[in-house]
Amino acid sequence: MDERQLRVLRELGELGSVTAVAEALRVTPSAISQQLRLLQRSIPVPLTERAGRRLVLTAAGQALADAAIGVETALARARHTIDEYVDEPDGTVSVAAFHSGAAAFYPLLLRRLDAPGSPRLALHDEDVAQAGFPPLTRTYDLVVAHRLDHAPPWPRTAVATPLLREPLDIALPVGHPLATRSVLTAQDVADQPWITVHDGFPLLATVEAVSAAAGRRLDIVHRVNEISVVAEVVAAGGGVALMPRWTSRPHPGVTLRPLGGIEAHRHVDVLHRPERTARRAVRTVLSELVEAAETIRCRGPA
Incomplete structure (x- = not known):
């Protein structure tokens, strides 16, 4: 799994549809579906399921989406740290x-x-x-x-x-x-x-x-x-x-x-x-x- 795939999963849980996620991330629905398929290959339990015409998260998918918040937060902090290091005048x-x-x-x-x-x-x-x-x-x-x-x-x-x-x-x-x-x-x-x-x-x-x-x-x-x-x-x-x-x-x-x-x-x-x-x-x-x-x-x- 990587950051992009976790972001897609998190947005799917919040927005409720592949189309809505695609619009929010400014990519095509097929690109969103591909990221979900790639993520699923690395996870031994289903992350999504059909609810009528909609694709929704399973309990495992929601747990991983919740964890993705922590991952994105940690990565954001890491980027901020690197930005400070790179721009540090007295390093x-x-x-x-x-x-x-x-x-x-x-x-x-x-x-x-x-x-x-x-x-x-x-x-x-x-x-x-x-x-x-x-x-x-x-x-x-x-x-x-x-x-x-x-x-x-x-x-x-x-x-x-x-x-x-x-x-x-x-x-x-x-x-x-x-x-x-x-x-x-x-x-x-x-x-x-x-x-x-x-x-x-x-x-x-x-x-x-x-x-x-x-x-x-x-x-x-x-x-x-x-x-x-x-x-x-x-x-x-x-x-x-x-x-x-x-x-x-x-x-x-x-x-x-x-x-x-x-x-x-x-x-x-x-x-x-x-x-x-x-x-x-x-x-x-x-x-x-x-x-x-x-x-x-x-x-x-x-």
């Missing part, structure tokens, strides 16, 4: 982001949403390979993810809202001879020791592009995913690295220089499942992330 919204994205976006997001009545944030960090971001949308309302320009697009199972197309620069120790140049090429940095991410993480593909453009294998000496740690290793003379221009925090011992001749950008996007933005609170946080991205882009290097 909790879970957000996950990769490390440098979290460092850049989370402080702005917290400041923007500190007024009474704003959504409550539940913030998380997730350091995963590119393929690992879309599955996170099962767990979190919004996922701040990144991928390289030439990487495969995000799967259609997730909605992607663009935030940034961020340049990737070469990070050098302050005082390094290459820091005197305004733009660096693959040949300039090919003979340097390198710090890069672990296999499968987005920035590695650009490092491989540098190697290809230089025509030689790079000397990768350190594997570090966390950008703030990379900055410390660069500053200490451990090598050069690719570093995001806007979302990495400035380090007094590190100089950034653009990389010429190679497409060195990454996309920073928000991923979510379509149904998540049915909630007003989630839409609010998504809008604030887009505004925060504009702030990050306009202020230049973090």
Whole structure:
């Protein structure tokens, strides 16, 4: 049995005829009869009987019709609860982001949403390979993810809202001879020791592009995913690295220089499942992330 069938049974008990029920529900009498037949198949005792030319409820049918009132009331309360949840402006919204994205976006997001009545944030960090971001949308309302320009697009199972197309620069120790140049090429940095991410993480593909453009294998000496740690290793003379221009925090011992001749950008996007933005609170946080991205882009290097 389902809600529609119980509604038809209840109306039949109150209105007294299939025709009257059809008129009240604005359907055909045959549609009403079909719903009654479908309901009867799931009930082991007769629900209706003939009284002359009229179809009336049996005692069992009347008992079920009475129970249908409680069912409709409960469903109405459930719908009202859902409506309130969906339209709740200050509901909790879970957000996950990769490390440098979290460092850049989370402080702005917290400041923007500190007024009474704003959504409550539940913030998380997730350091995963590119393929690992879309599955996170099962767990979190919004996922701040990144991928390289030439990487495969995000799967259609997730909605992607663009935030940034961020340049990737070469990070050098302050005082390094290459820091005197305004733009660096693959040949300039090919003979340097390198710090890069672990296999499968987005920035590695650009490092491989540098190697290809230089025509030689790079000397990768350190594997570090966390950008703030990379900055410390660069500053200490451990090598050069690719570093995001806007979302990495400035380090007094590190100089950034653009990389010429190679497409060195990454996309920073928000991923979510379509149904998540049915909630007003989630839409609010998504809008604030887009505004925060504009702030990050306009202020230049973090």
